[in-house]
Amino acid sequence: MENAWLIPLFPLVSFLFLLLFGKRLKEASAFVGILATLASLVYSILVLLERLESPTHKAEAVWLTIGNLELTAGFEVNQLNALMLVIVSLVSFLVHTYSKGYMHGDERFPVFYAYLGLFTFAMLGLVISPNLLQTYIFWELVGVGSFLLIGFYFYKESAKAAAKKAFIMTRIGDVGLLIGMILLFWQTGSFEYDEIFAAVEEGAISGTMITLTAILIFIGAVGKSGQFPLHTWLPDAMEGPTPVSALIHAATMVAAGVYLVASLFPLFNASETAMLTVAIIGAFTAIFAASIGLVQNDIKRVLAYSTVSQLGYMMLALGSAGYVAGVFHLMTHAFFKALLFLAAGSVIHAVHTQDIEKMGGLWKKLTFTGPLFLIGTLAISGVPLFSGFFSKDEILIAAWAHGNYGLFWLAVIAAFFTAFYMFRLFFMVFTGEARSEMKNVHESPSVMTLPMLVLAVLAVVAGYVNTPWFGAFLGDWLVEGNEALGHGHIAGPGWIMIVATAVSLLGILLAWMMYSKNSISRDWLSSRAPIAYGVVKNKYYIDEIYNQSVVFATKAISLFLRFIELFVVEGLVKLTTATVQALGKTGAKIQNGQVQTYGTIAFVGLAVLMVIYALTGGYL
């Protein structure tokens, strides 16, 4: 555990190595990346196992000294960090392996692996940061990695736009984070998590200030985790290669916002308002994104909206003081969502389209991907005995126990939506008849299916570390020695589990009737409420609204400023040069060699001088 700082360095070495020698290695660069992340994974698991027994380890060195102030850099291995290390390095390792098959034949194969290494380094660095400043640095690095990978197919206009959008949207949130961080530093004189929590506990910070900083930091998390209203970048980020979507935009980076809120949980918990804000934003995002997911036809976009929705669940859990529930769902979601994305990638790899309207009947052709996708779908839908069931149940209980009854019912409806759209996706892709001609449909190579298999196993069993039946092992461990985080297991009424099961089964049933058995017409609802359907289909016109308001206003301002620049600034410059030029030209013209001209000028000059002399009364 003393050497946990090595974990992020393996991918960094891989990144630097591939940057230098990638061109020569060609596709062999995959092995460099896979080995590096494997090393990280093994080490992370060792650290986690060690952490189960021993207390938190924290090591720091002075980085900068400014006056009396010492800024430190180091690492910390607490329960949350150890867990995140394993999640990130595991998903990263599997995605590295998977990409070897998926990206096969791509011209920029080594570059892809280099970027993956950079991202993994940043993400691992983020989760072991002991202070806010270091977190912020890695936070931004993660954003860069995401930007590079979304824009990996930079020759596509849409990918370029999506990369820029992702970067700018998250930057908006980051400004909030930065301001919140600075305010905290101003109040407590430290970036260290421990000292901030101590100051909060002592009451050294006023209540309003706590609320303010917590909400500002939450804005950063909103940007990174694709919460409403900054969620629009995440579906567009699906322009990147599918393994990237699995790694960054499902399992790790987007969970960074949740991680940030979780690691600053004592700060949030000190303010009722901040907690309520987090919970409301989370619940609203959960149902909002789920409703959009109901009608999307792009396989990756459905998954993207489902990610947004699930992240909303995590925020709801954290906002309802369900620290364990939030982190637990973060973990299970990382597994089953990465699985779903990788399986979707495998489908795309096989049929070369992302439009589910064109797919169908793939169950028999993709004998391996199909069942794996089904496992992921069952897990995310919250079907009993799968991991998603336990974590979603925890969240619902947390929301209920905290007294957020309205939000609780929102979450239940969102769970219904989730089950429905996930199974709609499943039925449309895998059952029925093929809706378009598909040639050469083939199962993916084993280098792609094996990582999915590992994730599928985890998607099934990961839930059992924290169940109401066999004991809340994960929960008890997470909050051990830290009362500020709440209880390991929140007791809730038993009927919640039944309700959760019922709605998810109901959703599946409805999807089955509409998309598989066809006993209910598909446009039963869309033909009855065309306006509502149109609104949802167009993602509530959020992008359009942003285009019309923020983007338009920004463009208008920039146009205005451009005019100022063109006419005022440029005008001044032109005026200066024109004056000088005119003076020079006149001077040149005057110097024409004509004695009489010179005489005239001399005389006029003399006359002017005399006039001035006379007017000033001789005192110049």
Added chain:
Amino acid sequence: MSSVPVSAYLALALILFCIGLYGALTKKNTVIVLISIELMLNAVNINLVTFSKYGANPSITGQVFALFSIAVAAAEVAVGLAILISLYRNRRSVNIDEVNQLKN
């Protein structure tokens, strides 16, 4: 004492000077320019004589100075005409606006 006021003399000198200046600056023919310069010199001479007679401290010095100036002007005209003639020989012209070799 005559009844002619000082200002009349000065006005005469001024008018004479202005005519000379105008001629010197506008005429094309160098001979006319030289004549105009003579006019200006004489305007100055009138001033000198006027002040030597009616100035704050009347003295003969002013008239002596005027004589000096006339003598110098004569010498100057001689030199000027000499230059003019040599110029004419070189360029077959006495137009002052064609004399601008120094420019290039």
